[in-house]
Amino acid sequence: MSTEAVTHPTYGNWRRPRRPGLGPLGLVGTFGVFGGLILTLLVSLISLTAALVVIGPLLLFLVPLAVRTQDGRNVYQLMTLRIGWRRRKRKGAHLYVSGPLSRRPGGRFRPPGLLNKVTMHEGRDAYDRPFGVLRHAARGQYTIVLGCDPDGGSLVDPDQVDVWVAMWGDWLARLSHEPGLRGAAVIVETAPDPGTRLANEVLPRIAPDAPPAARAVMEEVVQRYPSASSEMHTYVTLTYGVPPGQKRTPDDVLTDLAIRIPGLLSGLVGAGGGAAYPLSAERIAEVVRVAYDPAVAPDVLNARAQHGGTGLEWEDAGPAAAVETVGSYQHDSGVSRTWLLTLAPRGTVRSSVLRGLLEAAPGTRRKRVALVYRPIDPATSARIVESDRRSAQFMATSGRGMVQARAASEVRAAEQAAAEEAAGAGLVEFSLMLTVTVDSDAELADAGVTVRNLSAAARVQLRAADRMQAAAFNCTLPAGLLPWEQTLVPQQLQEAL
Template structure:
């Protein structure tokens, strides 16, 4: 390499939590297998036919656990999802009707966010913000709206600095008391030109020359055509209980706690390329959620902002109606499909790997890409990396070690070394939502996402039978999906 030549930085070594087990069954499957073998041996001591019956029952239980699809889901997970969907649909849970004539009498949010509400508060700088409260899980969420600088005409060295500071900001979340999740939502939609028109009208002088007035008028008429509006929001979710078993704090206490921490967190985003980060108010949160459920309301809300504000509240943010299908979701005259990331990029990638997935697409009216981060505290992170290394060694020892097993051991050891030197450990996921104005446009939107996913090096799985919940989780409202599931996280990781 010549002197002064720059080597482009790469990123990688993402690892999915796995469980040790025999024949790829996982810890739960292995325990069932060993227990079944002991039960068969004991039963056969009394009657051969009883032993064979017990063996058949064990096989029936293990077969669904041993069959996995290309996304890593076993047959038992698919079967339980189908049963839950059938039960919910027979009970009418896939339908929602809001408004004055609906059961609730308001336009409250459906599904997981049905009981949520917003509390008005102020941070230490005196900036007002809306705090979203989810009583069922005891979670409190504040949302920061950012103005990203973008990577156009930016030196690669500056991009590396932004990525380094972003990694440092994520690692610092491990030391935030009570934080549960940080969700980064990048949303792209067509620019209506209302903001440009408002800005030009406010700056235009009545005595301006006719030529200048004509030029500005042409700009207002032509510039929004084909342009897109990009918004970036970061939702920070805290738990009412600072630690397991502790007393849940009241909304007033959480408002003071979060208001004290927001200035430091927003200031830390300044070096990450996120631009100025300001907390979103109650009205801004309601507007963002309302537009997500009803894209046609964007025109009215933009016009209302030009005349002082829309006046929307959280009780008006939900849809008038929705209907959930197996593979898509219809809401207020629009239709959406949500995908979840089933596998992170393998190998090494560059910092621009998600650029294509984040950019607007002509076949998608509104596209929302949400990255969900769940930080681990330092003590938990140390236990996880040590267990991950032992699991990788065990999987390679129980069978002939393949190249993938050898790489997994090396990656686990590297992660353990990085954690020991102070790096943070964060569990992350991704949700991609494509919204169109007519159900007839859904095939084109699905094809567009299928084209955008491979260059991003991510494997996406359509969230079958969970479209409404995934749609809500992709919104910046603090929905933490693992805490809404009946099966504990420890059991799911062991399957």
Template sequence: MASEYREPTYGNWRKPVSPGIGRLGLAGTLILMVGLIVVTMIAMLSPVASLVAVVVLGLVMVPLVIQDRHGRTALQTLTARLNWWWGRSQGWHLYRSGPLSVVPHGSCRLPGLLAQSRLVEGRDSYGRPFALIVIPSTRHYTVVFECNADGAALVDQEQIDTWVAHWGHWLAALGYEPGLVAASVTVETAPDLGHRLREEVQATFDPKAPELARAALEEIVWNYPVGSARVSTRIAVTYAALPHPGGKRRDQDSMVREIGMRIPGLISGLEMTGAGSARPMTADQLARAVRLAYDPDAQSDMEAAEVGGTRWDDAGPAAAQESWDHYVHDSGHSITWGMSEAPRGEVLSNVMSSLVAPHHDIARKRVTFLYRPHDPASAARIVERDRKDSRFRLDGSASAARNEIDVIKSDQSALEEAKGAGVTRFTVLVTATVRSAEELPVAAAAVDTIAAPARLRLRQMYGSQASAFAAALPLGIVLPDHLNVPALVRESL
């Protein structure tokens, strides 16, 4: 009998719009209106001076009107370029650590946004050890879970859709977590050197086994890892020391105790999402993962080592240099892309399969999904404001085809939120790491190829490759909290 099951589709990802005239946001519209009033007042006094005022107003408005295909204005591009030139003139693009550097104690600390980070350890309600990443500048505390994702191979489509539904419920539940500010999922693919397989075979090997069986096992150990990839999945959850505006700031010991009590509940919620068995990562495991990200050639030595002992203060690179379009760190050369537009229309559950799968042209690939869930009160306010802004743009637009679709989608979002759905801001970072500068163009072409089936629009993080590389690691960096421009100003442009 034919199955009547219909595979569900997903979509309606919306980026909140700012009310304005044409391509202008709220800030640009206000500047234009104030400028026109000033020009009118000047014209009443001197027609010649009014012409000069019109030219000045035009020069101010042009950078706000011109946009590239990623939606960035000329003002944003110019500001990024000027900041890059200033930072390069100050030598901020160079980093050196180790015994001969100026880094305290001759250690290899992490650079950039992670320079002041530290690790603290605690135990959860079940007595399992876990590590917390502390970022003092934002007072954020991050716990990282390592998951053994089941994967979609030989799994019924109904089961996959059930996993997706439970993942949506897990993300929506994060909005009710007091003090939670962000979450991330990092899927990393790297070459499998076969150390784990060799250790497993040696641990269970019987010296009295037949010669044929021994020869077969030895052949498997040496040949099986060739060309294979290791896929690691890590989920990071970030809490703030200040649970809500006006609340009492919590100290480090309080955060360790509170997060330790919440870890079992977070893990239990992941059981039905396809994440497999999840467990909190320890300090040594986190330090090893970060060390391999900055120095891929250290993988063989670190996997062959029988004991741990990697310190957080030595997890960073010995040398790093940031360029406008790539990042060099120890034995790796990396390029990081950021999502500028989510998939349009409806997609199926396997839309991201090509993006997270291993690729033979990229030595190490890291795909990170960054989430910022809103609490229920903020979610209702956001969807209602977006609904009003969409209608405002529809009323003031001559070409209303896309704006009509935006109104329909904003109405649907408001209806789903009223029924209890969560509202979460998200983005995607993709980092491709290779071993030489000559391989970077090949890796960039490979990312362009695998991004097309995912229906993502990606742009290279020009001028901020080091920060984007760090943000793509499962360490709880919330990029908007590290920016100098207030969120209200950024969203109004």
């Protein structure tokens, strides 16, 4: 009898994008150093005192660029965040009230903040299924939301998991070839099971002449089973942009997206997404409504079970009131806090590294984990991997000791990334956002401890999105908000800093 060793595939080889420039200064700081040195040398030819006068303000400008936090933010970025928060608070932008008794026109409950100007459209795909499209008119973007029921990793062979991961990587690589695609996100939402669906399925089927003992057993099952279970929903959002100079009506965009949806769904099914389907406009509004007011989740499930739908529109999906503070976001019946990824798992990991982070957390009302993807076109991908390869080789030949050993590992990783990109793999920038919703402010401290334990088990580092909790909360909703598209400073300038 021969035995074969069971191999467990590992994954990794992701890295933080390299910042151009000298060390922590960035591209702007590097230009400032060289420009300042040239100016100082020219001024020193006139007077030494004048050179000292020039070099003083130069140092005051460069030092804040060199001092950075663990997640790479410099002093200027921290100051900008604080100044922006104070300005919003002074203007009252951290408060939101809607509805018939508010000052907002229309008297409806529109979603606040970044979602306030978003409108909803609905079309039908090639299989005549309704799908909702969120239109971000200010940025010329359109978002579709796909739902899926993943198969899960329990009792699945490692070979099958490896196939799913490969198919998921292929699906992400194909996104870089999607015309007009700006970004994508996968949102996994978990919450305690209210038991509404089980009650609607079991209680109406109990026969009137059933024995009292059997009836009592079934009623007890309906009452106690949900306390040990949870519900999980997975959404995939795809945000497309209209190329500059092209004028396209919403109907043209709906027709274009209706053709693409079947192919996107088939890719999700092959990657282990299970049953995949587009979300209708009503279903998207329900998801957002429940996120802002978790207490209405049983009512929404009851309405869908008894009447086939809620009739909810996007104009009424927002909260009646919301208050943003430094470290939390209060909205109707919930209080939320959002964390941002600062460091991905280092080294190689297994496919189950994020399982604990994605599962339902005890003591929370709702939890959403959003994996945000920014596909990079093939031409830019080739340029990036070649630049990383040259940088890694330079560091390997100029270091010593432990530094040289780490640089050699960087060379191997860069060579592997370049070979995979040349073979057709895609390059994607990704990040992670985590939102936890509880019932009151007093429970946020316990939620913070839970998140720290989950992030440690997942080998990721997270930081709270202080002074931008409202925007971060909206970015974890399946509404197609791309964080890098919502900043006042252009993305190219942010990378240079």
